Amino acid sequence: VLANEHEKELFLHSNFEEYTSFYQVIHQESGVTFNFSQATAKSISGENYLSIANQLDKKAFGEHRSHYMPDIMQRSSSLPLCTPNGYLHSYALGERFIKIAPWIMKPSAYNDAEKLLRGVLYHRGLKKIIAFIPTAIKEVTNLYEAYKFEFQKTYHLMYLKEPPALNLEMIYAL
Secondary structure (H helix, E strand, O other), X not given: OEEOHHHHHHHHHOOEEEEEEEEEEEEOOOOOOOOOOHHHHHHOOOOOHHHHHXXXXXXXXXXXXXXXXXXXXXXXXXXXXXXXXXXXXXXXXXXXXXXXXXXXXXXXXXXXXXXXXXXXXXXXXXXXXXXXXXXXXHHHHHHHHHOOOEXXXXXXXXXXXXXXXXXXXXXXXX
């Protein structure tokens, strides 16, 4: 469960434990201020999205989540992007908001991560873009800072009984 500061206390009283924390980040509605070429767009197209997601999900989440993917991909507002090193999914939360979730990258794939973030900003930049990012991974927080995301609130990933098997270095957004 991803809980805000007030909810965290309720979960702690119900025998949940904290695994790690996440920032809620928001990119305000604005156009892009960088070049985004046709070649870049082609290099991040979502053609191999499901196969790349299947490869990386086991490493990032400790389980195969492929049975969730068709439901996520069937949203009319879905924008799946990928490279051989990772995948990013974004979708609409109403008329003005876009959520990035999930976004998974192989470790040390910063250049590809930057391409995917540029793709989302290029296609969705005139709306508010929201993501939940791990606070402890500097590479991830630095990327969002570089693209002018505002760090809003801190949330806590809570678990009951056994901690999740997450590779936080691969998670760029939940």
